[in-house]
Amino acid sequence: MSAADTAEYRIAHLRDRLASEDIAELGIRIEQRGTSVMLYGTVASDDCRAEILRIAREELAGLPLREDLVVVCADAPDHPEELS
Amino acid sequence: MIRVAAVGDIHLGPGSAGTLRPAFESLHEQADLLLLAGDLTRHGTAEEGEVVAGEVAGLGIPVVAVLGNHDYQSDQEAEVAAALDRVGVTVLEGEGTVLNIRGARVGVAGTKGFGGGFAGRSGGEFGEPEMKDFIRYTRRCADGLRKSLTMLAEADCAVRIALTHYAPVPDTLAGEPLEIYPFLGSYLLAEAVDEGGADLAVHGHAHMGTEHGMTSEGVRVRNVAQPVIGRAFAVYHLPVHAGGAAAGGGGVKAGADAVGAH
Ligand SMILES: [Fe+2]
Ligand SMILES: [Fe+2]
8 A cells, every 4th residue: 555545544543642642632633635634723832733743744754744733822802702 | 791701722731831821810800700611731630730720820700610521531630620629710510600790690500511413413322331321421411501500590690601611512613524523512512501591601622613603592602712712711791681680799709609400
């Protein structure tokens, strides 16, 4: 089997690692897009983002990786929502 | 009018002390109470519970919380809850609490909740014991929520809020893969909210979901997972129904007393 053939299993393994290792990240999306893998979502900190990408590069070595992981905003809101 | 601040899925770990504190410092100017919708920690250790407690201690407004699945990861959910309790946070599981806010009785009913899926696409109590346990556990959570909302009505609360970690409706999951909806929430929670009655239902858990939703009976649902609201917390202004306000208890001081549901 080629790398692309087994990509879906490798993505599943990456998901398992992100959940079971110290990072405990279950909240991002990891999807196969053609021959590459796309990671996106919002994470808690810069350190979390770096660790997720490190694990992803290790687990998906050989597959092109695209990512759009952003760090969550911790500012106070500038307006409330009025509920009637 | 009651000003409700809410956030879930803050996922604090040993290195995250102080990340939310700057925004929380002025919270008392914007809100009358803070709701925490679970997944307060990353792995649910006692140590992480202390980090969360430090972040929400002494805010000057009542803080009411439910735990999330991450807070159960290390089998130390009791320690996490105890750390929060020590700094005055009311942690709910199948129970309700009544707050006196500027003379109005505000009730919060809370449960972590669990999965199972949504009407027409949900798991049932059938077959293997593991499957039965899964759905029965969700049902117990939903029953606790229904009973506590009912008790809050009997306690003459002018405003009632249902607080869960798992989602009661699929609306607020938009953005998550459809295939995982059964792991994100259950219609049993929405049914409990509609039967027990509430002015607002707040949940977290679905990081990729959306903020706004509604139950079949028209109760507004808000997904306040921090990645969803994109802020340290969201603030909702809820009207106080005429006739429901209790006499006395003015000022900014708010007292809490627990109302058990079991
Ligand atoms: Fe979460
Ligand atoms: Fe969660």
